[in-house]
Amino acid sequence: MLCMPDNNLQATKSGIPVNWLFKSLMDKGIDLQEIRESLQLNEAEINPSTRILPTLTYNRIFEWAAARTQDPDLGIHIAEKVEPNQFGMLGYLASNAPTVGDLCDIVERYQRVFTPDFSHTFTSTEGVCQCLYEEALLANIDSRQDTDFSFGILITTIRLAAGESWCPLRCDFTYPKPEKLDNLQRLFGSDLHFEQPANKIYFSDEVLSLTMPSGDANLLAILMQQANQLLDQLSSKDLIRHVKFLITTGIGDDSSSAENIAKHLNMSVRTLNRQLKERNINFRELRNGVVINVAKDALINTDSSITDIALMLGYSETSAFDRFFKRLTGQTPLQYRKSAL
Template identity: 30%
Template sequence: MAFGFNQESVNGGLAMLVQHFCTQQGLPIPLECFQYQGTQRIPFSIWQQILHQVDEQYQQPAVGLQIARLIEPAHIGIMGYLGLSCQNLGEALQRFEHYHRLAYDCNDMHIDIHNQLVEIRWGISAGKPGQLVDETAIGLFKNIAEQLIHPAPLTLSQVEFVNPQPAHPRIYEQYFGCPVTFNAVQTRISFPVNLLAAPVNRADQTLQQLLENQAAALLHELPEHDDFDQQLQQYMTQAVQQGSICIEDIAQRMGLSTRGLQRQLVKRSYSFQLRLAQVRETLAKQYLLDPKLSLIDIALLLAYSEQSAFQRAFKQWTGQTPYQWRSSQHG
């Protein structure tokens, strides 16, 4: 079976999810699952093949929903840990909207609020991957969100799919606990806005340690105790993690005008872009020490739109590619 998605990809941890499902059901594990694990990205066309192979073996409707029941934060890599580090569902959704490509790099995800409902929607700019792929993705999202706020219930109001209605639509309404429609303009789920305040029920120690390591590394990089520079690197780090980096925004956060910030930088004999590059380099090295993070994960966490841009910048900083530097740290 041929598929038309050549550039898109999903997190390699989803291969382990499929292995878990197949083992539980006594099904043959697709060979592709053994090729893409851990930090490897799975090309989207391969992900489609994996799901269709499982569907052919399972021979029951809505297999994507059943696979999604077994999802754990580790299966979607750093995005899962980011969700667990948040205070409430609203904060987690903001992180998911910004970093969704780390888990599922296909059609873009957008979040809006209308008439006291939160609407999360996925377009079709990259194409329609089909009901099996879409139901798996939306099922994964639902189950991850439920885990984050458990024991509070995730009460959905509506689910919409862009695909034609399958043979057993009632299964979908039972699974999502709300009306489900098909042949929609966009894939969409909605739920009451008050759920945004639902607290995340646990913190993840792995991510906390990673963030502590970043903070320690950044502090170590400072040439001397300088309150201005500590504040600058703190706000730069936040801006990088939020994916919005500009001198005007940083200046506003620091309570300065743009010209005032530039004057302070001149006094210290460096530019905004130079200090930003130093912050990114330090963060990049910390991320590269974590074997769970792929290069595309790290590129997105550093607010680069493409992995290639991150690789070029890293080689300018260190004279090595990210892969070479990571390999040298592990002997």
């Protein structure tokens, strides 16, 4: 399986995107004010513009929410309902994987980039694939909800190829055995082991060759090309390349805003804008350039509909994407696609 070194990546981005968590809690009637008051967080730490949380804060909220909703299986229930597009570029990469094996490669390679405090590592031995899930900052801390959610997302995605009843051969969890196991057994199977040294799931490596029903190999190649070009430049001290990389990883969601990218770079928005100005460019120009490049590649090299491309890039309405594209290129997306044929 593919594996990327962590040293440069962790210095660029930390914490975890939490749009999906906030949306799920709001659907259950829990708003940001209740979270702040219950966990004694201030408005600077959590507010409507918050898209990334420090790992420990994220875990506190997730565990508190399970108690607040009286749902010890909250992580499982959210994993079964969340949509891939709530995870930005990583979600689109994963949802366009041609096979389960490709899915595993993508998760291992790119999760270390987008959420460096967490990782999935896949290994195969004697016909069995093993997935190790690690939470770098949560050792000896109750993190059951995150573990259940992360494995739950992987399993529900594999089920798209393997069938709704598919379960791993075995699952190991570091947390103690819960009182009720029905939801765990429904998703993770019957061979469950608790208070283990590490969080792992095991499944037949025959599953790796199964075809993912929503996979678009052409679109995946474009997305990976964009991500890989910028990933290779991460060790560079070039601010513009760093910003382009972060825009690409957050494409399609709000995490690519100037506010969130400045936070990733441990600077204020004003400082980010000043440093970009010193390099004769501004944030909007950088972001527009990244989005247009991805859009052009998708229009020329895939059969994806313009609506799907617009959604991938964060536009809920095709008309808004059309206006954006025409403003920057002088052509509508359809005109550009036809002219390139």
